[in-house]
Amino acid sequence: MRNCRDITLLISKELDNESTLSERFAVGLHVLMCSRCRNFQTQSKFISKAAHRFTEQLEDQSEKKL
Amino acid sequence: MTKNIAEQRLSEQVLAEHRPVLFRYALLQLRDHELADDAVQETLLAAWQAASNFEGKASLRSWLIGILKHKIADHWRRSVREVVTPELDQIDADKSAVDEDDFFxxxxxxxSGPSAWNDPEAALKQQEFWIIYETCQDNLPPQMAKVFMLRELVGLDADEVCRETGLSTANYWVTMHRARLRLRECLEIRWFNNPKPTKENHHA
Structure with missing residues (x-):
């Protein structure tokens, strides 16, 4: 069985669309039972979204300064 | 003949497709819209002029980023300011292991695992959240911050980040994993678990 450290690494890979089908399956099964890893998954997606938003804001702000 | 093929491949339109990524890359390093714009403009011009040097071995974007890095370096050389992003070193395997012990x-x-966050979407609309976000991002170790930014902010894919930083694919995954663990924890401690009773009144 994979532990939470392994699973969170796979979650991270999955976010970058680089995990295999069996890895995604392992993640799906694990997060059904593990709320901490489920939170990590949701929150990592949120962080990606925040990072993109941060860049957009940076572009907007610097445009306004011109 | 070769030149014609190269020029065809590097038509204005093809080069322009890479402008957004190049611009974000430049903006993150230079933190100034006008300077970033200039650097990208110079890069595309240089690429256009040197089209015959592009052999198609590297991806076009890697080649363009290579030119852009020189333009940014030129800028730092001209200005008095110090270079803020030192070149990446290889990840130290021992140090990395210690790093993971912090979490597992x-x-x-x-x-002490991730707890549920209360309404993260609402945080995106709050100015104070972005100050915390930037602090957390800046608190990443330099090489980790660079990998995370190239991937998530500039929008390079994993292979491109590896080429840019000299990391192996395995080290790249480990680095991104840690960056996410750290950012997550930092946001949880500084924002989501931090009582903000007067947050509503901050605009006053």
């Missing part, structure tokens, strides 16, 4: 037991279970 030797059995790979969470020390």
């Amino acid at each position: 037991t030797s059995n790979g279970e969470w020390h």
